[in-house]
Amino acid sequence: EAVRLLSRHLPGIHxxxxxxxxxxxxxxxxxxxxxxxxxxxxxTDNARVLAAVKAMRDGNLQQIGEAMRLCHESLRDNYEVSSRELDLLAETAWGVPGCYGARLTGAGFGGCVVALVAEVAVDDLITQVSQVYQARFGRPPTVYTCRAADGVRAAYLPGSGW
Structure with missing residues (x-):
């Protein structure tokens, strides 16, 4: 509906x-x-993603984290797909020194929060998020840690014909 209405003023948008x-x-x-x-x-998220791509190329983790925070706030306030649990996880993470940013991920309405955290701050983030979540909701969150991979690559198996 938004595209249809905006196209009256911006001919050619699809x-x-x-x-x-x-x-x-x-x-x-x-x-x-x-x-x-x-x-x-x-x-606004399209603009944030483009800015985050540049920030990644520049190695600017603070700017990437800020884009993550702004995205979460927009998903909460404009798209309205967050929840009390996701908001608490993201907001708690934002307050942990060494956390660059956090946001909900997936389709919303439950699910997960992803955080960009300095390696030295991971244990503190897990502790703080777990304590706050447990106190508020009476159950611990499930926390997974991971490292960024080198990115997408084509892999060929010998004898597979690829």
């Missing part, structure tokens, strides 16, 4: 990815509240 943050800010008044909020998330 998706929200074609709408700049500036154009959206100028035209958002043309949208009813719910489509406006959903579109605001998509348009």
């Amino acid at each position: 998706a929200l990815r074609n709408v700049s943050v500036e154009d959206f800010a100028r035209l958002q008044h043309c949208l009813p509240e719910t489509p406006r909020k959903r579109a605001r998330h998509v348009v």
Whole structure:
């Protein structure tokens, strides 16, 4: 619905990815509240992702973390897919020194929070998040730690014909 309404003012757009943050800010008044909020998330998150790509290339973990925090807040406030549990996990993580950022991941309405954390802060983050979550919800969270991989690569098995 947002694309249809915005295309009256921005001929040629076919998706929200074609709408700049500036154009959206100028035209958002043309949208009813719910489509406006959903579109605001998509348009601003597209910009955040592009900024995060540059931050990754520049090695700027603080900027990546800030993009994660802003994404979580937008998913909570504009897309409305967060939950009390996810908000508590992300907000607690944000307060841990060495945590660059955290956000919900997956489809929302439950699920997971992913955090970007300095290796030296992982144990502190797990402890603090676990204590706060247990105190609030009466059960411990399940916490997984992982390291970033080198990225996607093609792998060929000998004799597989690939």
